[in-house]
Amino acid sequence: MAYLELQHLHTHFTKRSGSVLSPKTEVIRAVDGVDLSLQKGEILGLVGESGCGKSTLSRTVMQLIPATSGDVLMDGTSLTQQNARQIRSRRLDFQMIFQDPYASLNPRMTIFSTLEEALKQRHRKIGRRETQERIIALMETVGLDPAVMKKYPHEFSGGQRQRIAIARALAPEPRLILADESVSALDVSIQSQILNLLKKLRADLGLTMIFISHDLGVVRYIADNIAVMYKGKIVEYGESETVFHHPQDDYTKRLLASIPKLPAAC
Template sequence: MSYLEINDLEKHFVKKTGGMLTSRLETVKAVDGVNLRIEKGEILGLVGESGCGKSTLSRTLMQLIPPTSGSIVLNGENYSTLSPAEVRKRRLDFQMVFQDPYASLNPRMTVFSTLAEAVKQRHKGMKGDALEAKVIELMSTVGLDAAQMKRYPHEFSGGQRQRIAIARALAPEPKLIIADEPVSALDVSIQSQILNLLKDLQRDLGLTLIFISHDLGVVHYIADRIAVMYRGKIVETGTAEEVFNSPQDDYTKRLLASIPKLNVS
Protein backbone atom coordinates (compact mmCIF):
# COMPACT_ATOMS: atom_id res chain seq x y z
CA MET A 1 0.00 0.00 0.00
CA SER A 2 1.26 3.46 -0.90
CA TYR A 3 1.58 6.15 1.77
CA LEU A 4 -1.27 8.16 0.22
CA GLU A 5 -3.86 6.49 -1.99
CA ILE A 6 -6.52 8.52 -3.78
CA ASN A 7 -9.15 6.18 -5.20
CA ASP A 8 -11.84 7.23 -7.72
CA LEU A 9 -12.10 10.62 -6.03
CA GLU A 10 -14.87 12.89 -7.28
CA LYS A 11 -16.02 16.35 -6.29
CA HIS A 12 -19.05 17.68 -8.12
CA PHE A 13 -20.76 21.04 -7.75
CA VAL A 14 -24.29 21.89 -8.82
CA LYS A 15 -24.91 25.35 -10.24
CA LYS A 16 -27.91 27.10 -11.78
CA THR A 17 -27.59 28.18 -15.40
CA GLY A 18 -29.82 30.04 -17.86
CA GLY A 19 -32.28 32.88 -17.31
CA MET A 20 -35.19 33.28 -14.92
CA LEU A 21 -37.60 31.33 -17.12
CA THR A 22 -35.11 28.87 -18.57
CA SER A 23 -32.97 28.12 -15.52
CA ARG A 24 -31.71 24.61 -14.98
CA LEU A 25 -29.27 22.82 -12.72
CA GLU A 26 -25.92 21.80 -14.14
CA THR A 27 -23.36 19.50 -12.53
CA VAL A 28 -19.76 20.65 -12.71
CA LYS A 29 -17.30 17.77 -12.30
CA ALA A 30 -14.37 19.69 -10.80
CA VAL A 31 -12.65 16.44 -9.77
CA ASP A 32 -13.75 13.51 -11.88
CA GLY A 33 -12.53 10.06 -10.87
CA VAL A 34 -8.96 10.82 -9.78
CA ASN A 35 -6.66 7.94 -8.87
CA LEU A 36 -3.19 8.69 -7.50
CA ARG A 37 -0.54 6.93 -5.44
CA ILE A 38 2.13 8.81 -3.47
CA GLU A 39 4.98 7.17 -1.59
CA LYS A 40 6.36 8.41 1.72
CA GLY A 41 9.11 10.98 1.20
CA GLU A 42 8.08 11.65 -2.40
CA ILE A 43 7.31 14.93 -4.14
CA LEU A 44 4.42 14.56 -6.57
CA GLY A 45 4.00 17.41 -9.02
CA LEU A 46 0.37 18.10 -9.97
CA VAL A 47 0.27 20.26 -13.07
CA GLY A 48 -2.48 21.72 -15.23
CA GLU A 49 -3.96 24.98 -16.44
CA SER A 50 -6.18 27.23 -14.31
CA GLY A 51 -9.63 25.75 -13.84
CA CYS A 52 -8.57 22.13 -14.38
CA GLY A 53 -9.46 21.13 -10.80
CA LYS A 54 -6.05 21.21 -9.09
CA SER A 55 -7.09 23.50 -6.22
CA THR A 56 -10.41 21.69 -5.72
CA LEU A 57 -8.50 18.42 -5.47
CA SER A 58 -6.14 19.92 -2.88
CA ARG A 59 -9.01 21.24 -0.75
CA THR A 60 -10.76 17.88 -0.95
CA LEU A 61 -7.57 16.14 0.20
CA MET A 62 -7.35 18.64 3.07
CA GLN A 63 -10.92 17.70 4.03
CA LEU A 64 -11.88 21.36 3.72
CA ILE A 65 -14.64 20.26 1.36
CA PRO A 66 -16.11 16.73 1.42
CA PRO A 67 -15.69 14.53 -1.64
CA THR A 68 -18.76 13.54 -3.63
CA SER A 69 -17.41 9.99 -3.76
CA GLY A 70 -14.18 8.02 -3.59
CA SER A 71 -11.62 7.58 -0.83
CA ILE A 72 -8.49 9.24 0.58
CA VAL A 73 -6.30 6.74 2.43
CA LEU A 74 -3.29 8.14 4.28
CA ASN A 75 -0.88 5.70 5.93
CA GLY A 76 -3.55 2.98 5.88
CA GLU A 77 -6.39 5.08 7.32
CA ASN A 78 -9.40 6.02 5.18
CA TYR A 79 -10.01 9.69 5.97
CA SER A 80 -13.11 9.78 3.76
CA THR A 81 -15.11 7.70 6.25
CA LEU A 82 -14.32 9.80 9.33
CA SER A 83 -16.92 11.89 11.13
CA PRO A 84 -16.54 15.71 11.08
CA ALA A 85 -15.21 15.61 14.66
CA GLU A 86 -12.61 12.97 13.75
CA VAL A 87 -11.63 14.94 10.64
CA ARG A 88 -10.93 18.01 12.79
CA LYS A 89 -8.66 15.95 15.05
CA ARG A 90 -6.67 14.65 12.10
CA ARG A 91 -6.51 17.88 10.12
CA LEU A 92 -3.05 18.52 11.56
CA ASP A 93 -1.88 15.62 9.40
CA PHE A 94 -2.47 17.80 6.30
CA GLN A 95 -0.91 21.23 5.97
CA MET A 96 -0.89 23.72 3.10
CA VAL A 97 1.49 26.31 1.72
CA PHE A 98 -0.42 28.90 -0.29
CA GLN A 99 0.45 30.99 -3.34
CA ASP A 100 0.49 34.38 -1.61
CA PRO A 101 2.50 34.20 1.63
CA TYR A 102 1.50 37.70 2.74
CA ALA A 103 -2.23 36.94 2.45
CA SER A 104 -1.80 33.63 4.28
CA LEU A 105 0.01 35.16 7.30
CA ASN A 106 -1.71 37.17 10.02
CA PRO A 107 -0.21 40.70 9.74
CA ARG A 108 -0.80 41.31 13.47
CA MET A 109 1.21 38.31 14.61
CA THR A 110 4.98 38.14 14.87
CA VAL A 111 6.88 35.22 13.41
CA PHE A 112 7.26 33.82 16.91
CA SER A 113 3.52 34.01 17.61
CA THR A 114 2.68 32.48 14.22
CA LEU A 115 5.01 29.51 14.62
CA ALA A 116 4.34 29.04 18.34
CA GLU A 117 0.61 28.85 17.69
CA ALA A 118 1.16 26.18 15.04
CA VAL A 119 3.53 24.16 17.28
CA LYS A 120 1.00 24.17 20.13
CA GLN A 121 -1.64 22.63 17.89
CA ARG A 122 0.37 19.39 18.13
CA HIS A 123 2.11 19.97 21.49
CA LYS A 124 -0.54 21.72 23.57
CA GLY A 125 1.49 21.80 26.78
CA MET A 126 4.68 23.20 25.28
CA LYS A 127 5.67 26.63 26.54
CA GLY A 128 8.56 28.75 27.78
CA ASP A 129 12.10 27.83 26.77
CA ALA A 130 11.00 24.61 25.09
CA LEU A 131 8.55 26.47 22.85
CA GLU A 132 11.11 29.15 21.98
CA ALA A 133 13.69 26.49 21.17
CA LYS A 134 11.21 24.80 18.83
CA VAL A 135 10.47 28.07 17.04
CA ILE A 136 14.21 28.74 16.66
CA GLU A 137 14.65 25.24 15.24
CA LEU A 138 11.85 25.78 12.70
CA MET A 139 13.29 29.12 11.60
CA SER A 140 16.73 27.58 11.17
CA THR A 141 15.25 24.70 9.17
CA VAL A 142 13.82 27.10 6.57
CA GLY A 143 16.86 29.39 6.51
CA LEU A 144 15.65 32.27 8.67
CA ASP A 145 17.58 34.11 11.39
CA ALA A 146 16.09 33.51 14.85
CA ALA A 147 16.89 37.14 15.70
CA GLN A 148 13.97 38.07 13.42
CA MET A 149 11.35 36.13 15.38
CA LYS A 150 9.77 39.25 16.91
CA ARG A 151 9.22 40.89 13.53
CA TYR A 152 5.92 41.09 11.63
CA PRO A 153 5.22 39.76 8.10
CA HIS A 154 5.43 43.21 6.46
CA GLU A 155 9.05 43.48 7.60
CA PHE A 156 10.11 40.55 5.41
CA SER A 157 10.59 40.07 1.68
CA GLY A 158 8.26 37.84 -0.34
CA GLY A 159 10.70 34.95 -0.30
CA GLN A 160 11.23 35.26 3.45
CA ARG A 161 7.47 35.31 4.03
CA GLN A 162 7.12 32.10 2.04
CA ARG A 163 9.81 30.56 4.23
CA ILE A 164 7.74 31.56 7.28
CA ALA A 165 4.69 29.93 5.69
CA ILE A 166 6.68 26.73 5.07
CA ALA A 167 7.90 26.74 8.69
CA ARG A 168 4.31 27.14 9.86
CA ALA A 169 3.26 24.16 7.72
CA LEU A 170 6.06 22.06 9.24
CA ALA A 171 5.30 23.12 12.83
CA PRO A 172 2.39 20.71 13.53
CA GLU A 173 4.52 17.80 12.20
CA PRO A 174 2.13 16.85 9.38
CA LYS A 175 2.16 13.64 7.40
CA LEU A 176 1.55 15.46 4.12
CA ILE A 177 2.11 19.02 2.88
CA ILE A 178 0.23 20.41 -0.11
CA ALA A 179 1.93 23.38 -1.76
CA ASP A 180 -0.54 25.21 -4.03
CA GLU A 181 1.38 27.39 -6.53
CA PRO A 182 3.90 28.34 -3.79
CA VAL A 183 6.38 30.13 -6.06
CA SER A 184 4.21 31.69 -8.78
CA ALA A 185 3.91 35.01 -6.88
CA LEU A 186 7.68 35.29 -6.37
CA ASP A 187 10.47 36.72 -8.51
CA VAL A 188 12.26 34.14 -10.65
CA SER A 189 15.49 34.38 -8.61
CA ILE A 190 13.54 33.79 -5.39
CA GLN A 191 11.54 30.94 -6.92
CA SER A 192 14.69 28.84 -7.27
CA GLN A 193 15.59 29.44 -3.62
CA ILE A 194 12.19 28.21 -2.42
CA LEU A 195 12.27 25.21 -4.75
CA ASN A 196 15.72 24.27 -3.46
CA LEU A 197 14.51 24.68 0.12
CA LEU A 198 11.65 22.23 -0.50
CA LYS A 199 14.04 19.73 -2.08
CA ASP A 200 16.35 20.08 0.93
CA LEU A 201 13.42 19.47 3.30
CA GLN A 202 12.49 16.37 1.35
CA ARG A 203 16.04 15.07 1.72
CA ASP A 204 16.57 16.05 5.38
CA LEU A 205 13.08 15.47 6.84
CA GLY A 206 11.66 12.85 4.50
CA LEU A 207 9.01 15.38 3.48
CA THR A 208 6.01 14.05 1.56
CA LEU A 209 4.69 16.81 -0.68
CA ILE A 210 2.12 17.47 -3.37
CA PHE A 211 3.42 20.42 -5.39
CA ILE A 212 0.71 22.09 -7.47
CA SER A 213 1.59 24.34 -10.40
CA HIS A 214 0.52 25.38 -13.89
CA ASP A 215 4.20 25.47 -14.91
CA LEU A 216 5.46 22.10 -16.12
CA GLY A 217 9.04 23.40 -16.16
CA VAL A 218 8.94 24.22 -12.44
CA VAL A 219 7.31 20.88 -11.64
CA HIS A 220 9.92 19.02 -13.67
CA TYR A 221 12.66 20.60 -11.55
CA ILE A 222 11.24 19.72 -8.15
CA ALA A 223 9.09 16.60 -8.53
CA ASP A 224 9.96 12.92 -8.42
CA ARG A 225 6.79 12.07 -10.31
CA ILE A 226 4.29 14.19 -12.23
CA ALA A 227 0.52 13.91 -12.62
CA VAL A 228 -1.07 16.00 -15.37
CA MET A 229 -4.64 17.15 -14.73
CA TYR A 230 -7.13 18.28 -17.37
CA ARG A 231 -10.83 18.98 -16.89
CA GLY A 232 -10.97 17.22 -13.55
CA LYS A 233 -9.15 14.08 -14.68
CA ILE A 234 -5.58 12.82 -14.46
CA VAL A 235 -4.60 12.34 -18.09
CA GLU A 236 -0.97 11.27 -17.59
CA THR A 237 1.38 10.19 -14.81
CA GLY A 238 4.99 9.15 -14.75
CA THR A 239 8.41 10.05 -13.47
CA ALA A 240 9.42 13.65 -14.01
CA GLU A 241 11.81 12.62 -16.78
CA GLU A 242 9.25 10.40 -18.51
CA VAL A 243 6.56 13.07 -18.61
CA PHE A 244 8.94 15.86 -19.58
CA ASN A 245 10.92 14.00 -22.23
CA SER A 246 8.38 11.47 -23.57
CA PRO A 247 4.85 12.84 -23.04
CA GLN A 248 2.04 10.54 -24.13
CA ASP A 249 -1.07 12.70 -23.86
CA ASP A 250 -1.79 15.52 -26.31
CA TYR A 251 -2.59 17.92 -23.47
CA THR A 252 0.80 17.24 -21.84
CA LYS A 253 2.45 17.93 -25.18
CA ARG A 254 0.65 21.28 -25.37
CA LEU A 255 1.81 22.18 -21.86
CA LEU A 256 5.39 21.40 -22.84
CA ALA A 257 5.09 23.45 -26.00
CA SER A 258 3.92 26.45 -23.96
CA ILE A 259 7.13 26.60 -21.89
CA PRO A 260 9.08 29.70 -23.00
CA LYS A 261 12.29 28.92 -24.87
CA LEU A 262 15.28 31.20 -25.33
CA ASN A 263 16.49 31.68 -28.89
CA VAL A 264 20.24 32.11 -28.71
CA SER A 265 21.98 32.98 -31.97
Protein backbone atom coordinates in the same frame (compact mmCIF):
# COMPACT_ATOMS: atom_id res chain seq x y z
CA MET B 1 1.01 -0.30 0.43
CA ALA B 2 0.86 3.29 -0.81
CA TYR B 3 1.21 6.05 1.78
CA LEU B 4 -1.54 8.15 0.24
CA GLU B 5 -4.00 6.78 -2.22
CA LEU B 6 -6.76 8.54 -4.13
CA GLN B 7 -9.30 6.07 -5.41
CA HIS B 8 -11.64 7.13 -8.15
CA LEU B 9 -12.06 10.50 -6.49
CA HIS B 10 -14.83 12.83 -7.66
CA THR B 11 -15.62 16.33 -6.41
CA HIS B 12 -18.52 17.98 -8.19
CA PHE B 13 -20.04 21.40 -7.60
CA THR B 14 -23.54 22.45 -8.46
CA LYS B 15 -23.85 25.86 -9.98
CA ARG B 16 -27.16 27.65 -10.37
CA SER B 17 -27.68 29.59 -13.54
CA GLY B 18 -30.53 30.78 -15.73
CA SER B 19 -33.25 33.18 -14.68
CA VAL B 20 -35.63 33.15 -11.73
CA LEU B 21 -38.39 31.85 -14.00
CA SER B 22 -36.30 29.14 -15.61
CA PRO B 23 -33.60 28.22 -13.12
CA LYS B 24 -30.98 25.78 -14.28
CA THR B 25 -28.39 23.83 -12.39
CA GLU B 26 -25.10 22.95 -13.89
CA VAL B 27 -22.73 20.34 -12.48
CA ILE B 28 -19.05 21.28 -12.50
CA ARG B 29 -16.93 18.15 -12.44
CA ALA B 30 -13.89 19.83 -10.86
CA VAL B 31 -12.36 16.47 -9.93
CA ASP B 32 -13.67 13.76 -12.16
CA GLY B 33 -12.41 10.29 -11.29
CA VAL B 34 -8.83 10.65 -10.08
CA ASP B 35 -6.72 7.65 -9.12
CA LEU B 36 -3.26 8.43 -7.77
CA SER B 37 -0.90 7.01 -5.23
CA LEU B 38 2.14 8.36 -3.41
CA GLN B 39 4.85 6.56 -1.51
CA LYS B 40 6.18 7.96 1.75
CA GLY B 41 8.78 10.66 1.07
CA GLU B 42 7.64 11.13 -2.51
CA ILE B 43 7.04 14.49 -4.17
CA LEU B 44 4.20 14.26 -6.64
CA GLY B 45 3.91 17.15 -9.06
CA LEU B 46 0.35 17.99 -10.08
CA VAL B 47 0.28 20.18 -13.13
CA GLY B 48 -2.40 21.63 -15.37
CA GLU B 49 -3.84 24.91 -16.55
CA SER B 50 -5.87 27.20 -14.31
CA GLY B 51 -9.35 25.85 -13.61
CA CYS B 52 -8.51 22.18 -14.29
CA GLY B 53 -9.25 21.17 -10.69
CA LYS B 54 -5.87 21.12 -8.93
CA SER B 55 -6.90 23.17 -5.88
CA THR B 56 -10.19 21.30 -5.56
CA LEU B 57 -8.27 18.03 -5.62
CA SER B 58 -5.94 19.19 -2.83
CA ARG B 59 -8.84 20.53 -0.74
CA THR B 60 -10.64 17.24 -1.16
CA VAL B 61 -7.53 15.33 -0.02
CA MET B 62 -7.44 17.60 3.06
CA GLN B 63 -11.14 16.94 3.67
CA LEU B 64 -11.87 20.66 3.46
CA ILE B 65 -14.41 19.83 0.75
CA PRO B 66 -16.32 16.55 0.87
CA ALA B 67 -15.67 14.13 -1.96
CA THR B 68 -18.76 13.48 -4.09
CA SER B 69 -17.58 9.89 -4.43
CA GLY B 70 -14.42 7.84 -4.24
CA ASP B 71 -11.97 7.63 -1.39
CA VAL B 72 -8.74 8.98 0.06
CA LEU B 73 -6.66 6.45 1.98
CA MET B 74 -3.75 7.29 4.23
CA ASP B 75 -1.68 4.29 5.29
CA GLY B 76 -4.64 2.18 4.21
CA THR B 77 -7.18 4.06 6.37
CA SER B 78 -10.10 5.76 4.64
CA LEU B 79 -10.28 9.49 5.38
CA THR B 80 -13.72 10.05 3.90
CA GLN B 81 -15.34 7.80 6.51
CA GLN B 82 -14.03 9.72 9.54
CA ASN B 83 -16.06 11.81 11.95
CA ALA B 84 -15.54 15.55 12.53
CA ARG B 85 -13.16 15.07 15.47
CA GLN B 86 -10.98 12.61 13.56
CA ILE B 87 -10.91 14.97 10.57
CA ARG B 88 -9.78 17.87 12.79
CA SER B 89 -6.82 15.93 14.12
CA ARG B 90 -6.05 14.67 10.63
CA ARG B 91 -5.84 18.26 9.37
CA LEU B 92 -2.72 18.74 11.47
CA ASP B 93 -1.14 15.89 9.52
CA PHE B 94 -1.89 17.71 6.28
CA GLN B 95 -0.54 21.23 5.95
CA MET B 96 -0.89 23.56 3.01
CA ILE B 97 1.45 26.19 1.62
CA PHE B 98 -0.38 28.69 -0.56
CA GLN B 99 0.54 30.96 -3.42
CA ASP B 100 0.36 34.27 -1.61
CA PRO B 101 2.08 34.13 1.78
CA TYR B 102 1.13 37.74 2.49
CA ALA B 103 -2.56 36.95 2.28
CA SER B 104 -2.18 33.78 4.33
CA LEU B 105 -0.08 35.34 7.13
CA ASN B 106 -1.83 37.46 9.73
CA PRO B 107 -0.38 41.00 9.32
CA ARG B 108 -0.94 41.78 13.01
CA MET B 109 1.00 38.78 14.30
CA THR B 110 4.76 38.65 14.66
CA ILE B 111 6.60 35.68 13.21
CA PHE B 112 7.02 34.39 16.75
CA SER B 113 3.27 34.51 17.46
CA THR B 114 2.44 32.97 14.09
CA LEU B 115 4.77 30.04 14.71
CA GLU B 116 3.75 29.74 18.37
CA GLU B 117 0.10 29.43 17.34
CA ALA B 118 0.98 26.77 14.75
CA LEU B 119 3.11 24.81 17.25
CA LYS B 120 0.35 24.84 19.84
CA GLN B 121 -2.10 23.25 17.46
CA ARG B 122 -0.16 20.02 18.00
CA HIS B 123 1.48 20.64 21.39
CA ARG B 124 -1.08 22.52 23.44
CA LYS B 125 0.77 22.38 26.74
CA ILE B 126 4.24 23.21 25.51
CA GLY B 127 6.13 25.58 27.88
CA ARG B 128 7.71 28.95 27.10
CA ARG B 129 11.27 27.77 26.86
CA GLU B 130 10.49 24.86 24.58
CA THR B 131 8.31 27.10 22.40
CA GLN B 132 11.22 29.48 22.01
CA GLU B 133 13.63 26.66 21.20
CA ARG B 134 11.33 25.11 18.64
CA ILE B 135 10.69 28.45 16.95
CA ILE B 136 14.42 29.06 16.65
CA ALA B 137 14.88 25.58 15.17
CA LEU B 138 11.99 26.10 12.71
CA MET B 139 13.37 29.43 11.54
CA GLU B 140 16.80 27.92 11.03
CA THR B 141 15.27 25.00 9.13
CA VAL B 142 13.75 27.36 6.57
CA GLY B 143 16.81 29.60 6.35
CA LEU B 144 15.60 32.57 8.39
CA ASP B 145 17.63 34.34 11.05
CA PRO B 146 15.88 33.74 14.42
CA ALA B 147 16.84 37.29 15.40
CA VAL B 148 13.91 38.56 13.29
CA MET B 149 11.23 36.56 15.12
CA LYS B 150 9.60 39.63 16.63
CA LYS B 151 9.03 41.27 13.25
CA TYR B 152 5.76 41.46 11.30
CA PRO B 153 5.06 39.98 7.84
CA HIS B 154 5.21 43.35 6.04
CA GLU B 155 8.83 43.72 7.12
CA PHE B 156 9.86 40.79 4.93
CA SER B 157 10.33 40.20 1.21
CA GLY B 158 8.07 37.83 -0.75
CA GLY B 159 10.62 35.01 -0.60
CA GLN B 160 11.14 35.45 3.15
CA ARG B 161 7.39 35.47 3.71
CA GLN B 162 7.12 32.19 1.85
CA ARG B 163 9.83 30.79 4.15
CA ILE B 164 7.74 31.91 7.14
CA ALA B 165 4.68 30.22 5.62
CA ILE B 166 6.72 27.03 5.16
CA ALA B 167 7.93 27.20 8.78
CA ARG B 168 4.32 27.62 9.89
CA ALA B 169 3.29 24.59 7.84
CA LEU B 170 6.09 22.52 9.40
CA ALA B 171 5.33 23.58 12.99
CA PRO B 172 2.53 21.05 13.65
CA GLU B 173 4.80 18.24 12.32
CA PRO B 174 2.70 17.30 9.31
CA ARG B 175 2.97 14.04 7.43
CA LEU B 176 1.93 15.49 4.12
CA ILE B 177 2.50 18.94 2.62
CA LEU B 178 0.24 20.26 -0.09
CA ALA B 179 1.98 23.14 -1.83
CA ASP B 180 -0.54 24.92 -4.06
CA GLU B 181 1.14 27.28 -6.54
CA SER B 182 3.47 28.13 -3.69
CA VAL B 183 6.24 29.60 -5.81
CA SER B 184 4.08 31.06 -8.59
CA ALA B 185 4.05 34.59 -7.19
CA LEU B 186 7.81 34.73 -6.67
CA ASP B 187 10.61 36.00 -8.92
CA VAL B 188 12.44 33.26 -10.79
CA SER B 189 15.61 33.49 -8.67
CA ILE B 190 13.58 33.34 -5.43
CA GLN B 191 11.50 30.51 -6.88
CA SER B 192 14.55 28.31 -7.17
CA GLN B 193 15.62 29.10 -3.60
CA ILE B 194 12.23 28.03 -2.28
CA LEU B 195 12.18 24.92 -4.49
CA ASN B 196 15.62 23.98 -3.17
CA LEU B 197 14.39 24.51 0.38
CA LEU B 198 11.41 22.20 -0.20
CA LYS B 199 13.72 19.58 -1.71
CA LYS B 200 16.03 19.84 1.27
CA LEU B 201 13.10 19.46 3.67
CA ARG B 202 12.02 16.32 1.87
CA ALA B 203 15.56 14.93 2.21
CA ASP B 204 16.01 15.97 5.86
CA LEU B 205 12.51 15.35 7.22
CA GLY B 206 11.29 12.65 4.83
CA LEU B 207 8.24 14.74 3.95
CA THR B 208 5.69 13.52 1.46
CA MET B 209 4.45 16.31 -0.77
CA ILE B 210 1.94 17.14 -3.44
CA PHE B 211 3.38 20.06 -5.33
CA ILE B 212 0.82 21.85 -7.46
CA SER B 213 1.62 24.26 -10.28
CA HIS B 214 0.39 25.37 -13.66
CA ASP B 215 4.05 25.45 -14.70
CA LEU B 216 5.45 22.13 -15.89
CA GLY B 217 9.01 23.51 -15.82
CA VAL B 218 8.76 24.20 -12.09
CA VAL B 219 7.12 20.86 -11.33
CA ARG B 220 9.78 18.98 -13.26
CA TYR B 221 12.47 20.53 -11.11
CA ILE B 222 11.05 19.29 -7.81
CA ALA B 223 8.84 16.25 -8.43
CA ASP B 224 9.68 12.54 -8.56
CA ASN B 225 6.50 11.79 -10.46
CA ILE B 226 4.21 14.06 -12.41
CA ALA B 227 0.45 13.84 -12.87
CA VAL B 228 -0.98 16.05 -15.59
CA MET B 229 -4.54 17.16 -14.93
CA TYR B 230 -7.00 18.33 -17.57
CA LYS B 231 -10.67 19.08 -16.96
CA GLY B 232 -10.77 17.16 -13.70
CA LYS B 233 -8.99 14.05 -14.97
CA ILE B 234 -5.41 12.83 -14.87
CA VAL B 235 -4.44 12.56 -18.53
CA GLU B 236 -0.83 11.58 -18.00
CA TYR B 237 1.19 10.17 -15.12
CA GLY B 238 4.78 9.04 -14.89
CA GLU B 239 8.27 9.57 -13.66
CA SER B 240 9.17 13.24 -13.95
CA GLU B 241 11.87 13.09 -16.62
CA THR B 242 9.90 10.58 -18.69
CA VAL B 243 6.84 12.85 -18.76
CA PHE B 244 9.06 15.79 -19.60
CA HIS B 245 11.03 14.13 -22.39
CA HIS B 246 8.53 11.61 -23.73
CA PRO B 247 5.03 12.95 -23.15
CA GLN B 248 2.32 10.64 -24.43
CA ASP B 249 -0.72 12.85 -24.18
CA ASP B 250 -1.42 15.73 -26.58
CA TYR B 251 -2.35 18.03 -23.73
CA THR B 252 1.00 17.40 -21.99
CA LYS B 253 2.75 18.16 -25.27
CA ARG B 254 0.91 21.48 -25.44
CA LEU B 255 1.83 22.29 -21.84
CA LEU B 256 5.46 21.54 -22.62
CA ALA B 257 5.39 23.72 -25.70
CA SER B 258 4.09 26.62 -23.59
CA ILE B 259 7.08 26.65 -21.21
CA PRO B 260 8.94 29.89 -21.93
CA LYS B 261 12.38 29.30 -23.40
CA LEU B 262 15.24 31.44 -22.15
CA PRO B 263 17.11 33.28 -24.87
CA ALA B 264 20.33 31.43 -25.79
CA ALA B 265 22.44 34.31 -24.44
CA CYS B 266 21.13 33.76 -20.89
